[in-house]
Amino acid sequence: MSDDVKIELSKEEQTLIDALEKLNIVSLNNVVKFMEKEYGISAAPMAMAAAAGGAAAAPAEEAKDSFTVKLIDSGAQKIGVIKAVRELTGLGLKEAKDVVDANGVVLENAPTDKANEAKKALEAAGAKVELA
Numbered sequence: 001m002s003d004d005v006k007i008e009l010s011k012e013e014q015t016l017i018d019a020l021e022k023l024n025i026v027s028l029n030n031v032v033k034f035m036e037k038e039y040g041i042s043a044a045p046m047a048m049a050a051a052a053g054g055a056a057a058a059p060a061e062e063a064k065d066s067f068t069v070k071l072i073d074s075g076a077q078k079i080g081v082i083k084a085v086r087e088l089t090g091l092g093l094k095e096a097k098d099v100v101d102a103n104g105v106v107l108e109n110a111p112t113d114k115a116n117e118a119k120k121a122l123e124a125a126g127a128k129v130e131l132a
Helices: 011-022 025-039 044-063 078-089 093-101 112-124
Strands: 066-073 105-111 128-131
Touching: 025 093, 025 105, 066 112, 078 093, 078 105, 078 112, 105 112, 112 128
Parallel strands: none
Antiparallel strands: 066 105, 066 128
16 A cells, blocks of 8 residues: 555544554554454554554654653562552453563553653552653
8 A cells, every 4th residue: 555545534433543542552452362363354454554653653752742651670569560550551460460571561652640650650569660
C-alpha cells in the first residue's frame, strides 16, 4: 500500500482505533492473540501498521505530555510490585506477574500526572522505574 493513499474510516472504525491506541502493550497483545485465535487472522499486518503509526507519532512526543512507565527492576518485594501493577493497570494476577517478571511496560502514553503517580506507587512497592 502506498503512503499517499488515504483510508477513510467510519465513526465505528475510528472509535475502535482510538480504543486500541489507549491500551497498554499487554492488553493490546491479548487482543491480538484473541483475534488470531478467534478469527484466524495474522498480526503481521497489524505489527507493520503499529510500527508505521509509532514512527508517525514520534514528533508529537517532543512535547512530552505523556510517558511510558517501564519497570527497570522489581526489587526484593516482588509481590508488592505485582499488587501495584494490578492496581495501576487492572490486569489479572498472571498478566501483572508477567509484566513484573519481564521488567515490562506498565503504562503507555500515560498523562504526566498519572505516570508520576504510577512511578511513586511502584517505587513505594520497591521497584525501580523509568519514565520514557
